Amino acid sequence: MSKRIYNIPGSFMLGAASSAWQTEGWTGKKPHQDSYMDLWYKKTPELWHNGYGPTIATDFYNRYREDAALMVEAGLDCYRTSIDWSRFIEDYENNTVNEEAAAYYDDLIDTLISSGVKPMICLEHYELPAYLFEKYGGWASRHVVDLYAGYSREVFKRYSGKVKYFMTFNEPIVVQTRIYLDSVRWPFIQDTKTAMQWNFHKILATAAACKIYREEGFNSDGGKIGVILNPEVCYPRSAAPHDVEAAEMFDLFFNRIYLDPSIKGTIPQELTDILAENGCLFDHNDWDIDTIRENTVDLIGINLYQPVRVKARESGWSETYFHPKKYYEHHDLQGRKMNPHRGWEIFPKIMYDFGMRMKNEYGNIEWFIAENGMGVENEHLNKNESGVIQDDYRIDFISEHLKWLLKAVEEGSNCIGYMLWAFTDNVSPQNAFKNRYGLVEIDLEDNRNRRMKKSGRWFRSVTDSRTFTA
Numbered sequence: 001m002s003k004r005i006y007n008i009p010g011s012f013m014l015g016a017a018s019s020a021w022q023t024e025g026w027t028g029k030k031p032h033q034d035s036y037m038d039l040w041y042k043k044t045p046e047l048w049h050n051g052y053g054p055t056i057a058t059d060f061y062n063r064y065r066e067d068a069a070l071m072v073e074a075g076l077d078c079y080r081t082s083i084d085w086s087r088f089i090e091d092y093e094n095n096t097v098n099e100e101a102a103a104y105y106d107d108l109i110d111t112l113i114s115s116g117v118k119p120m121i122c123l124e125h126y127e128l129p130a131y132l133f134e135k136y137g138g139w140a141s142r143h144v145v146d147l148y149a150g151y152s153r154e155v156f157k158r159y160s161g162k163v164k165y166f167m168t169f170n171e172p173i174v175v176q177t178r179i180y181l182d183s184v185r186w187p188f189i190q191d192t193k194t195a196m197q198w199n200f201h202k203i204l205a206t207a208a209a210c211k212i213y214r215e216e217g218f219n220s221d222g223g224k225i226g227v228i229l230n231p232e233v234c235y236p237r238s239a240a241p242h243d244v245e246a247a248e249m250f251d252l253f254f255n256r257i258y259l260d261p262s263i264k265g266t267i268p269q270e271l272t273d274i275l276a277e278n279g280c281l282f283d284h285n286d287w288d289i290d291t292i293r294e295n296t297v298d299l300i301g302i303n304l305y306q307p308v309r310v311k312a313r314e315s316g317w318s319e320t321y322f323h324p325k326k327y328y329e330h331h332d333l334q335g336r337k338m339n340p341h342r343g344w345e346i347f348p349k350i351m352y353d354f355g356m357r358m359k360n361e362y363g364n365i366e367w368f369i370a371e372n373g374m375g376v377e378n379e380h381l382n383k384n385e386s387g388v389i390q391d392d393y394r395i396d397f398i399s400e401h402l403k404w405l406l407k408a409v410e411e412g413s414n415c416i417g418y419m420l421w422a423f424t425d426n427v428s429p430q431n432a433f434k435n436r437y438g439l440v441e442i443d444l445e446d447n448r449n450r451r452m453k454k455s456g457r458w459f460r461s462v463t464d465s466r467t468f469t470a
């Protein structure tokens with residue numbers, strides 16, 4: 001198909017994202033200030049690619065001013081990162097702020113603003129304090145919801161005058177799914193009820209933070225609060241009822257489980273019925289349910305990388321424990337286009353399909369792409385004679401996804417922006433520095449020096465001209 005030029009609406013945000021634990025490194029962290037991610041890395045460093053973990057990451061803690069200058073060079077309207085809860089709070093039981101850490105976040109936020117880059121702050125990108133994981137079992141405990149609410153208040157008090165977008169979590173479903181549902185991450189415990197309890201408490205924690213944000217007037221300067229979810233656009237193998245039902249079950253357990261309560265204030269009845277039948281229903285009370293109903297989000301961030309394709313199970317579920325896989329299997333659609341590095345399918349139409357779903361099923365709430373990007377191994381092999389990575393594949397990837405996203409916008413979906421994962425290469429869970437996502441290269445062989453990739457220069461031309469070709 002021939003390419004054409006697309007225009008990007010003037011108010012549509014174009015930015016990039018990252019997180020505290022994937023960039024900052026441990027400089028300035030006290031021994032008791034590990035996050036769950038730090039703890040996981042310390043327990044099983046051998047499982048992390050080449051042993052790289054969050055120890056130094058990109059050394060953002062020391063180099064954020066240099067990175068802010070690069071954000072200007074790449075033309076970012078906004079930058080998302082998280083506040084590392086485990087670093088920001090000194091005493092987790094009483095929510096006393098660690099002033100040294102806060103001084104760092106103060107200066108980071110001020111530096112972004114003075115550089116003309118709007119900061120977007122996420123309160124938890126997996127950085128649950130290790131202390132709370134070890135003492136209370138993390139989000140299994142109702143007490144942790146109250147502690148998180150107190151932490152959120154401290155962040156709002158300090159930054160609501162400067163930051164206009166607060167996001168309560170990044171991908172709140174992920175950590176417990178890996179630990180307790182699939183048992184592939186330390187401490188490797190299969191316990192579906194605990195996974196569901198974590199989900200419920202994070203849903204409640206979002207509602208609790210929204211309540212504080214609005215009732216205590218932290219939104220008085222026009223700020224907004226939301227949550228960043230990672231729903232997967234799920235396509236059934238066929239239109240046959242058993243395949244469609246398999247897709248609906250996937251959607252219920254991995255998408256609607258957060259979308260419905262965050263946006264509509266309700267937890268799907270089908271979900272609680274199935275969990276109850278299988279002895280996995282989370283503990284909850286009427287007050288919690290009311291809190292969730294009355295405190296929905298202002299907007300939603302969506303991380304969207306790849307579709308998921310499912311089919312009805314061809315053999316029965318033979319495990320003794322309950323897992324949503326009881327109702328579906330993954331479907332290996334032949335001929336689909338894959339990213340050979342990350343093993344993820346490339347199917348840009350997910351942007352459009354998801355955008356239309358927000359319009360048609362979720363009251364056309366304001367939303368934005370909070371992450372989308374392409375992870376590629378050994379990018380240093382793609383350098384030109386000046387040492388600049390020639391990542392045309394990333395430019396194509398972004399252009400195609402933007403094209404489909406803007407089609408949804410044209411058709412009335414209330415999408416207000418696109419944020420690329422990631423601004424610089426960074427440490428990922430386990431894949432640490434293996435699949436590189438950045439507009440900016442981090443050279444691990446040379447003092448973590450930063451070098452803009454071809455895609456970084458291209459991104460600048462897009463934000464300057466508000467046009468791109470696809």
Ligand code: BG6
Nearest residue numbers: 170171303342375428429431435
């Ligand atoms: C997202 C997460 O789901 O995927 C990020 O929010 C993560 O934290 C990104 O880094 C890419 O994942 P991976 O495993 O390909 O590096």
